[in-house]
Amino acid sequence: MLDLNVRLVSILGVLTVIVLLGLTLDYLGKLQRPFRLGLWVALLGIAAGGLFTFMAVRPVGHFYGPVFSELKTAQKVVALTFDDGPYPPYTDQILDILKEARVPATFFVVGLNAQKYPDLLRRIVAEGHQVGNHTYHHLDLLKADSVAISKEVDSTNATIMDITGKGTLLVRPPHGFRDALVMEMMAERKLSVVEWSVASRDWTNPGVETIVDRTLSKVKNGAIILLHDGDGVEQAASRAQTVEATRRIIRELKAEGYTFVTVSEILKPED
Ligand SMILES: [Zn+2]
CATH class of the missing domain: 1.10.287 (Helix Hairpins)
Incomplete structure (x- = not known):
């Protein structure tokens, strides 16, 4: 370290x-x-x-400071995480799927998108999901100075608090990129830095089948699965593939005996 x-x-x-x-x-x-x-x-x-x-x-490794990429556990639990939203209609569609399957998830929201779609953020919280900070403009923090990092993180936390009445202690730097200063600034704010252990590159829209196969082939106990309900601040790309893949991933993992938890639950020490 x-x-x-x-x-x-x-x-x-x-x-x-x-x-x-x-x-x-x-x-x-x-x-x-x-x-x-x-x-x-x-x-x-x-x-x-x-x-x-x-x-x-890389999303794993504590070289610059402690990050949460997965939990070492014997229990069959996984955490679904969705980045870059809220982004209609995809966030709504994912929430519908989660609701029907009675599965909780964690949404790392972009502050600007939350400001644009506060009702969607309220729905995420109202339906029992967890919210994390993904910066205000989806900024690559390796290219930002300390003033910009503060603004990006603090304004997103304030936005989440304003809209939902609840703060968050979770942050996922855009792309998972961090260095020593980024980690130190998150630690000062008592924010846990959450990365992931399973990525399907769903953001490139490689096809529903590919997203499902890549995800299922990498899942193990305690996995944190990265998916995207949004698309940075541009909000240009469709997330229809991720929506359909989410439906199938949940069905397959349930059939394999996995239960779903929020990131905070996965970060609790093992009993
Ligand atoms: Zn992102």
């Missing part, structure tokens, strides 16, 4: 200088004996840059 609040972009900047220095020394024929030190430093710098970036974008 990295405790310094150094931005990923700063780390990559320093590593780029080191790589260029190493390559320059090697090119000039310096420090080549007993081995090509400059070249090796450059290669190590590239590898380190790849590692720091990989840790910032």
Whole structure:
């Protein structure tokens, strides 16, 4: 775990200088004996840059701080999560399916979309689902400074509170991207950072069958499943495939004996 609040972009900047220095020394024929030190430093710098970036974008791993991607449990429980909404008519359609199946889920909402469709957010809460913060403009937090991160997160929490009368202690950074500063700022706000263990890339609309198959093949006890009822702030893409896939995923997982919980329930320590 990295405790310094150094931005990923700063780390990559320093590593780029080191790589260029190493390559320059090697090119000039310096420090080549007993081995090509400059070249090796450059290669190590590239590898380190790849590692720091990989840790910032992969949904599992505690390199920059603790995240919740799944729960290690022997119980057959899973959590369905829906990102980027509210987004009519898809959020409504998913809520209808959840209601009929009596399945709770967690919705990581974009603040701007919640502001646009407050009734949909109220319906999510009224029907017993959980709400999490997914920033106000679906901003890539790796590219945002601390002021922008504060605004994005705090305004979304305030919006959720205004509309529903309840705050949230859950946040999912857009794309799951985070670095040391992002994690520190979430910790200051006592927000749990929630990632996922099962992604079907439903946001690319690969076909209902593909979304269902990819999801079911990766599900295990304690899984957090990522799906999308929305589409960033653009709200351009259809989410009809996700709606239909959700219906089938619930049916299949129920048949396999899974029960569904909200993210907060999955984060509780095992009994
Ligand atoms: Zn998102």
